[in-house]
Amino acid sequence: MWENETVVLVISLKKRILGAETKARFSRISSDNAIPPFIKALFHQKVEDYLLAESPFSVHTTPHFEFRPEDLTGIRHRFDEVLRDAAVFPAKEVEDILREALVLRLDYLIKPADTMRRLLFEKRDRVELVQMERVLDPYTKLLPYAERLLSECRRMNHTIVASDEYSRIILDLFHQMMNGESVKVVLHDFSVLTDFLSETKGEEVVRVDGDLLQEFLADRNLWNFRRALDIELKLGKEDFDAVDLELTLKRYLELRAEFAEDAAKGPVNASGKPLVPREEIQVEAESTKETESLPEPEAEVESETEAGQESESWDLEDVIGEEPLMIEDEPAFPVIELEPDMPSATENDVIAPLAERDEAETEPGKTQESPAGKKQPASQMRIIRRDSKGGEEEKPAAPAVKKQKSETEPPVSSGIRELIDDRTEKIFVKKLFDGDQDSYQGLLEKLEEAESWRVAKILIDNELFKRDVDPFSREAIKLVDLVYSRYYPEEGVGGT
Incomplete structure (x- = not known):
């Protein structure tokens, strides 16, 4: 991908390494301080591979020369030093290694987590901390992620890190570094x-x-x-x-x-004012503390009472037309038994709905007095008198508050299977799982049980890495998008 982007720097470094020669010795490359560490590291890795594949020496015991394990270790160490100094790279190979090193560095700058995973776990499932330090040390000066990863492993006293553990550590590391900044x-x-x-x-x-x-x-x-x-x-x-x-x-x-x-x-109406759910209004009205107001002139009280009675007739019709005021089994408001000295109420003596009653009040905070001179509580409450049957007394019923789903309540996220249609599922099985339907279903079961986006992302990363699938392929990103939208449905899929 980046081969054409690195041409200028490749040519410059190639001239420095080769000079006028057609071959370059590894000893010269490793001693040149002007060559970046990540390039030296790749040349060193090539030499180590050649020591295993092309060693010109073969040591074995004979009847007169019997080597013990410690003898072989010492001999091998001395031989390796000699071979490293003698290692040479032809011009074409120097250019290829330089280009590979620069592309690897660009990959690290763009995708640090994926690049470090490939460097550490390309040929193994676990890696020792010492080996991690040797592989990642050349990249610590480019971006802080390699150094932070090594520091975190040391802090957690890890001597060996598995691929699964790496995924957890790197996600926690990103969360710490990105938090707030x-x-x-x-x-x-x-x-x-x-x-x-x-x-x-x-x-x-x-x-x-x-x-x-x-x-x-x-x-x-x-x-x-x-x-x-x-x-x-x-x-x-x-x-x-x-x-x-x-x-x-x-x-x-x-x-x-x-x-x-x-x-x-919460939700607002057309004028921009917040909407208050009906049940909240009822609960608030029922829990309001009783207050008393100053006495008002008797004539004014009577006029207010008459005005209230006049409005009650159409109020009742309105309410009956919209929804029932009272249900026998579950009354919407408390039923209060009238005292003997209170005036008898007719069937139409029903106080208007709370919202309309508020408009009928002349001054907030003041209470009204009954014709008998008794003060009524300021909290607004519907009073309904029922004729008792058979001399039985009616007891106040507890208020029933219906539980309604709030409009501000976040939507419940659906299962991952509901987000994937049949066509997309076939593409996932073919492109990501190489036709293995059982493995695909197994991953979906794990994703259904994942309690957070972080856990789900680790499961996907591990599955894709195990199958050597590019995590940035179109299908892989689509799968991650769908899983992400399950935990954050308000953001949609793919930015929609």
Whole structure:
């Protein structure tokens, strides 16, 4: 992918290593301080491979020369030093190794987690800490991820790290580094990437392709930022510089914060005022403390009472037309037995709905007095008098508050199987699982049981790595998108 991007730097380094010669000795390469450590590391790895495959010496015991294991270790050490000094690389191989090293470095700058996984676990399932240090040390000066990974393994006292454990450690590491400073970290890594691209091409590079940036963000587990970038790409944007990237990410964070505030406030009506659920109004009215107001003139009280009685007739018809006021088994409001000295109530003596009663009140905070001169509590409550049958006394019924699903309640995430249609499932089985339907179903069962996005991502990474599948292929990213949308349904799939 990057072979054409590294031509200028490859030619420059090749001239320095070879000079006027057609071959280069490894001893000269390893002693040149101007050659970057990650390039020396790749040459050293090649020499170690050649020592196993092409060693010119063969040591074995004879009747008169019997070697013990410790003798062979000492002899091998001395032989290896001699062979390393004598190792040579022809010009063509020097160029190939340089290009491979530069491409590997660019991969690390774009996808540090995936690149370190390939370096450490390409031919094994577990690796010793000493070997991790030898492999990752040349990359510690490029980006902080390699050094932080080694430090975390030392802190956890790991002497051997398995592939599964690596996935957990690297996700925790990204979470720690991105927590609260994700935009700052992304812009720093983007700057390092553009600087190296400028160095390899021999010209200033300030813009990076959008598809490449999606891999850049996805590898760092920044799937929310990747979706924000995906929206820009769908709107026609092809590449980004540092300013474009910063604006895109900050705009996404601002919109997310704004929507979070709106969700916390709850639903609003057409005029922008918040809607309060009916059951909350009922509970609030029933729990209001009783207060007393100053006495009012008797004439004013009587006029208010008459006005209330006049409005009760149409109030009752309205309420009956919309929904029943009282259910025999589950009364919507408490039924209160009238005292003997209170005036008898007719069938129409029903107080209007709470919202309409509020409008009928003249002054908030004041209570009304009954014609008999008794003060009524300020809390608004419907009073219904029932004629007792057979001399039985009616007892107050407890208020029934219906449980309704709040509009602000987040939607329940569906199962992963419900998000994958038949056509997509066939593509996943064919492209990601090489036709192995059982393994595909096994992964889905594990994903259904995963309690968090972090656990689900680890399961997917391990399965793809075990099958040597490119985690940034179209099908792999589609699978991750679908699983991500299960835990964060408000963000949709693929930025939609």
